[in-house]
Amino acid sequence: MKNLLLASAALMMAPAAMAHSGHSEDTDTTLERVGTEYMVMQSSANEAAAQPFLRGLALLHNFEYDFAAEEFRRAQAADPAFVMAYWGEAMSHNHSLWDDQDRDAALAALGKLGATAADRAARARNPQEARWLAAVETLYGAGTKEERDLAYMADMRAMLASYPDDIDVRAFTGLAILASSHGGRQLPIYMDAAGVLEAGFMTHEMHPGILHYLIHSYDDPVHAPLGRRMAARYSVVAPDAGHAQHMVSHIFHALADWEATEKANINADAVVDRQREASGRGPSSCGHYNEWLAYSLLQQGKDASGLIAECRVQAEAQIAGGARNQLGSGPVASYSGMAMWNGVATGDWAEPLDGIGDGFLLARFDFAYSRLLAGAARPANVTAALADMKALAGQIDAALTQESPYDTWIRPWMERQLAQGDALLAIAQGRTDEGIDMLRAASRAESATPVVYGPPPVGKPGWEILGEHLAASGRHAEAAAAFREALAFAPGRKLSIDGLERAQASMR
Numbered sequence: 001m002k003n004l005l006l007a008s009a010a011l012m013m014a015p016a017a018m019a020h021s022g023h024s025e026d027t028d029t030t031l032e033r034v035g036t037e038y039m040v041m042q043s044s045a046n047e048a049a050a051q052p053f054l055r056g057l058a059l060l061h062n063f064e065y066d067f068a069a070e071e072f073r074r075a076q077a078a079d080p081a082f083v084m085a086y087w088g089e090a091m092s093h094n095h096s097l098w099d100d101q102d103r104d105a106a107l108a109a110l111g112k113l114g115a116t117a118a119d120r121a122a123r124a125r126n127p128q129e130a131r132w133l134a135a136v137e138t139l140y141g142a143g144t145k146e147e148r149d150l151a152y153m154a155d156m157r158a159m160l161a162s163y164p165d166d167i168d169v170r171a172f173t174g175l176a177i178l179a180s181s182h183g184g185r186q187l188p189i190y191m192d193a194a195g196v197l198e199a200g201f202m203t204h205e206m207h208p209g210i211l212h213y214l215i216h217s218y219d220d221p222v223h224a225p226l227g228r229r230m231a232a233r234y235s236v237v238a239p240d241a242g243h244a245q246h247m248v249s250h251i252f253h254a255l256a257d258w259e260a261t262e263k264a265n266i267n268a269d270a271v272v273d274r275q276r277e278a279s280g281r282g283p284s285s286c287g288h289y290n291e292w293l294a295y296s297l298l299q300q301g302k303d304a305s306g307l308i309a310e311c312r313v314q315a316e317a318q319i320a321g322g323a324r325n326q327l328g329s330g331p332v333a334s335y336s337g338m339a340m341w342n343g344v345a346t347g348d349w350a351e352p353l354d355g356i357g358d359g360f361l362l363a364r365f366d367f368a369y370s371r372l373l374a375g376a377a378r379p380a381n382v383t384a385a386l387a388d389m390k391a392l393a394g395q396i397d398a399a400l401t402q403e404s405p406y407d408t409w410i411r412p413w414m415e416r417q418l419a420q421g422d423a424l425l426a427i428a429q430g431r432t433d434e435g436i437d438m439l440r441a442a443s444r445a446e447s448a449t450p451v452v453y454g455p456p457p458v459g460k461p462g463w464e465i466l467g468e469h470l471a472a473s474g475r476h477a478e479a480a481a482a483f484r485e486a487l488a489f490a491p492g493r494k495l496s497i498d499g500l501e502r503a504q505a506s507m508r
Contacts, residue, residue: 031067031275033240034058035208041168044125049079056088061171061209062241065092069109076112083123083133086113090136096149096179097216099406106140117141128166131159145406146182153180160196170200171209178216183408184450190217194226201230208237208244215247219453221491224254235264242271246289250453253292256492261296265289285310286334294338295455298345299494308342311335312353319355326399328360336363337459340370344460345495349374361399365392365414369459372421379428386421393418409450413457416446420462427469436473439466443482447489456490463489467499471506479503 039054056071069092075085086109093106114120117137124130139152153176160166160173174197181189194217200210211234218227231248238244249264269290273283284290285307297304315335318324324332332353339350352367368388375381393414400407419442427435443462451457463486470479483500486493 031059031064031240033238034062034064034244035206035238035241038204038206038208038237039168040204041166043082043084044129045075045082045084046079049075049082049085052078053082053085053088056085057168058208058238059241060088060091061207061212062238063095063097063212063243064241065095068092081123081125083113083120083125083129086110086120087129087132087136090140094139096175099404099408101145101406103140103145106136110136110140128163131155131162135159149176149179149182152176165203167200167204167207168209170196171207171213174200174213174217175209178213184412184452185220186450187220190220191223193217194223206233206237208234208241211237212244212247215250216453219250219254220451221254221256221488224251227251227254235267240271242268242275242289245271246292249292249296253296253454254491256299258296258299258492262293262300265293265296269293284314284331286314286331286338288334291334291338292454295341298341299492301494304338304342305348308335308338308350311338312350315353319353319360324359325403326359326361327396327403328363332356332360332363336360336366340366340459341455343370343374361392361396362410365389365396365417366459368392369417369421372424373460376424376428379425382421382425382428386418386425389418389421409452409457412449413452416442416449416462417458419445420458420460420465423462424465432469432473436466436469439469440482443485443489447485451489456493461486461490461493461496464493464496464499467496467503471499471503476503476506480507 034055035058036051036055039057041054041057043050043053045053052071052074056068056075059065059068059071069089072085072088072092075082076089079085089109090106093102093109095101110120113123120137121130121133124133135152135155138155139148141148141151143151153173156169156173156176160169163169174193177189177193177196194214197210197214197217200207201214204210211230214230215227215234218224218230228251231251234244235248246265246268249261249268252258252260252264269284269287272287272289276283290307290311294304294307297307311331312335314331318331335353343349349370353363356364356367368385372382372385372389375385396414397411400410404410420439423435423438423442425435426438439462443466446458446462463482467479467482467486470476470482480500480503483496483503486496487500490496
């Protein structure tokens with residue numbers, strides 16, 4: 001379920017934030033090259049505030065949110081009446097594509113400018129600043145998050161109509177459109193965003209926001225070839241932004257270019273490790289970038305065990321440290337998913353972590369799912385593992401309400417994995433035809449669920465499991481068809497490619 005933990009990696013342990021812990025208030029020399037030179041927003045900032053504001057704007061476009069907030073606070077200190085500095089800090093608390101928003105913190109940032117929205121609006125120095133402020137007030141105003149997202153998008157569309165040549169208005173409008181796709185990737189919405197952003201790419205081909213949001217628009221297998229243009233530029237534009245270095249792998253991953261994915265995430269992790277070193281900490285073998293690195297290694301048939309073992313050491317240290325929430329995040333979350341992927345790919349299943357029983361629900365689900373797959377031939381094992389998964393699913397569902405209230409996709413993908421478990425139990429009990437029919441239904445449900453970027457949002461795609469069981473039953477033509485579906489669902493998976501080749505060979 002690190003699949004599911006990809007959500008956790010975004011929702012609760014975004015790598016920029018992890019790297020940032022302990023960061024000083026001085027300018028960080030490890031983040032010099034983040035695309036500031038491509039920031040062209042005209043503002044009313046005084047001379048002392050202008051540079052930190054533009055640097056904060058570049059970091060905001062790169063989703064380096066904590067670093068961006070620091071720059072915006074520097075701009076506030078240099079020009080206390082500059083409203084856009086407060087706008088920027090408030091925007092740093094909206095992680096829209098991660099289903100994460102800290103509304104209270106954002107309103108506190110705006111509260112430094114004025115006690116009410118009317119007070120704040122009165123501080124705007126020109127009509128465009130007033131429009132930016134009005135939009136952010138909408139984003140954090142009345143209504144549910146979904147209602148506010150849609151209202152904010154409408155404000156940004158209207159602002160773009162008034163300022164069609166403003167590249168940052170265009171970039172943030174595209175991002176707002178992407179963020180309106182609640183519940184997973186909705187292709188028409190993503191293409192709508194791409195249409196808005198492509199016009200900006202034609203005039204500002206090195207703007208980090210335009211590049212970043214177009215990569216998000218195109219990071220599915222069908223549209224990824226269009227994103228090659230952005231990937232070629234983005235890593236050059238922001239070499240000191242870890243998220244930018246990682247983002248190019250969204251395109252490579254969708255294209256099943258595992259070598260390029262590996263290289264991009266090595267680069268991203270190196271950026272984070274430099275930041276960790278600057279703040280007095282050692283390197284990390286866990287985290288979002290290392291997770292993608294491990295997956296790309298496994299799809300090439302390479303050995304990821306060393307990386308995963310190093311992450312386990314850090315996970316054990318996290319457990320020993322005691323601090324945790326119910327869902328779980330940090331090294332434990334990374335390790336559980338990486339170990340699961342390694343077990344699926346190699347058959348080398350890791351032992352669960354000691355002391356994980358309190359909290360870490362998502363990681364515990366991963367380990368239960370791993371036990372399900374590892375012992376799928378034994379009814380007692382499947383029964384026990386599936387019972388654990390179902391019990392944990394109920395606890396996860398309750399914890400999501402408290403700890404990740406804006407999440408829209410962990411639940412459906414958790415249900416997909418439980419459906420796999422029900423089918424595997426039927427097969428283990430000797431009800432093979434029934435179990436295969438259940439697997440086929442579960443796989444169709446996976447394909448019908450809005451996809452997420454990156455490694456499959458289930459530990460092992462149902463189509464791949466189905467193909468393996470069909471092949472074991474001598475139904476090689478059906479197995480080949482299932483493996484083709486698996487590769488459409490998760491392109492380039494080594495196990496699916498190998499399974500398809502074996503099935504086709506058996507048909508000759």
